[in-house]
Amino acid sequence: DVKVTQSSRYLVKRTGEKVFLECVQDMDHENMFWYRQDPGLGLRLIYFSYDVKMKEKGDIPEGYSVSREKKERFSLILESASTNQTSMYLCASTGTTWADTQYFGPGTRLTVL
């Protein structure tokens, strides 16, 4: 079974704090993704990575950065958390072909006060 794990299920941070969200997958997948999910909106891509140290901006990269130093680990960094970054953050991974299944982690619900 593919497992995508996220470091925290719930996180509460203060405005201005630096926040790290960690994601680990155990299936040797090349592609990893960070999405945010807000009520009434579809999942929106923040960043994705197609290889170690390789990344591409998604639709809403502002205020976020990412790091992929190892194939199995993809980190999302909020440089200076703001209240409008309160959201559910979902990590996903998949193989290289278009027909591959995209596997998601359980999500991290981040609240910024």
Place this chain on the structure above:
Amino acid sequence: KNQVEQSPQSLIILEGKNCTLQCNYTVSPFSNLRWYKQDTGRGPVSLTIMTFSENTKSNGRYTATLDADTKQSSLHITASQLSDSASYICVVSPTTDSWGKLQFGAGTQVVVTP
């Protein structure tokens, strides 16, 4: 504007009944369409994936249909169970090398009542 529109936003059905969820998209070009199921508090799980050349795909009691000409897809749930209560998300991909370009619908929230 979202290029993937789902309807209804939510529905309530009795256990054992069937239901159909709709997905209309304007994404172009089109490569494939996926349906995901997302239980409350969990990440989405893939149900089906179809290319433009396929018009139906089943996964147990879930059957997805696709009409690439009219850019419409539906997900039919047969003999619903309480465990079918979830959000169902339609996802469209424009090309085969575009993992970063997936377009997600906002989802249909399904509640199955006893």
